[in-house]
Amino acid sequence: MKKIFLLLSLCCWSVIAYSQQNNEVNYLGVVQLQNNEVVEGKITIDFEKQLVAVYSESNVEESLHTFYSVQHLWFYDHLKQVRREFVKTQQNLFEVVLQGEVSLLRKYLHNTTLSSTHQDNQYYLATQQGALVALKDLPQQMNKVFEDNANLIQKMVEVKKYSLTDLQNIATLIRYHNQCRAKIIAQR
Numbered sequence: 590m591k592k593i594f595l596l597l598s599l600c601c602w603s604v605i606a607y608s609q610q611n612n613e614v615n616y617l618g619v620v621q622l623q624n625n626e627v628v629e630g631k632i633t634i635d636f637e638k639q640l641v642a643v644y645s646e647s648n649v650e651e652s653l654h655t656f657y658s659v660q661h662l663w664f665y666d667h668l669k670q671v672r673r674e675f676v677k678t679q680q681n682l683f684e685v686v687l688q689g690e691v692s693l694l695r696k697y698l699h700n701t702t703l704s705s706t707h708q709d710n711q712y713y714l715a716t717q718q719g720a721l722v723a724l725k726d727l728p729q730q731m732n733k734v735f736e737d738n739a740n741l742i743q744k745m746v747e748v749k750k751y752s753l754t755d756l757q758n759i760a761t762l763i764r765y766h767n768q769c770r771a772k773i774i775a776q777r
Contacts, residue, residue: 615631615632615633615648616631616632616664616665616666616673617630617631617664617665618630618631618632618662618663618664618665619663619664620632620641620643620654620661621659621661622654622658622659622660623657623658623659623660628643628651628652629643630644630645630646630651631643631645631646631648632662632664634662634675634682634697634700635700636682636697636698636699636700637699639655639657639681639682640653640654640655640656641653641654641655641656641659641662642654656677656681656682657677657680659675660676660677661674661675661676662674662675662682663675676694678694678715678721679721681696682696683695683696684696686712686760687763687764687767689763689764689767689770689771690716690717690766690767690771691714691715691716691717691734691735691763691766691767692714692715692716692763693712693713693714693715693759693760693763694712694713694715694721695710695711695712695713696710696711696712697709697710698711711723711724712724712756712759714727714734714759714763716734722734724753724754727753735762735766738766738769741769742765742766745762746758746762
């Protein structure tokens with residue numbers, strides 16, 4: 590038991606030292622755990638170690654959570670002036686870029702990427718049925734992602750000459766699909 594406590598203390602200390610050394614930005618927000626417990630405070634995310642630390646107002650670490658134990662977290666990013674939301678899917682933490690029947694998710698690969706360009710990240714499309722498709726696999730997975738709208742989306746790509754590697758084009762296709770699905774559901 591003492592070994593476990595010592596190991597946990599060492600892990601917490603290394604995260605605190607790492608955060609201070611790299612001047613990580615803490616965001617005031619909320620973490621919802623798998624057991625539905627909600628923790629509020631300043632949040633720091635370590636994507637490489639897959640840890641979420643929550644600090645008090647006085648920057649004292651209150652809790653440390655692995656990605657496995659996190660269900661959902663959100664905070665307001667004052668630099669970008671936007672609410673940022675993260676969900677856990679397949680044991681990884683993804684930022685929700687677009688949300689709907691088909692969602693666009695961003696997976697950060699490095700700690701420095703919370704404010705970096707999109708080339709440093711991986712993007713996925715998630716369906717409400719639970720499918721998770723890497724953006725690079727979208728051309729082969731159109732039917733799986735867009736289901737009954739796949740032919741319509743494919744024609745839109747051809748007519749408008751959309752690139753399936755361009756995030757703006759992908760976002761437009763997802764919005765269009767989600768609007769079509771919302772209209773169908775509203776008509777029922």
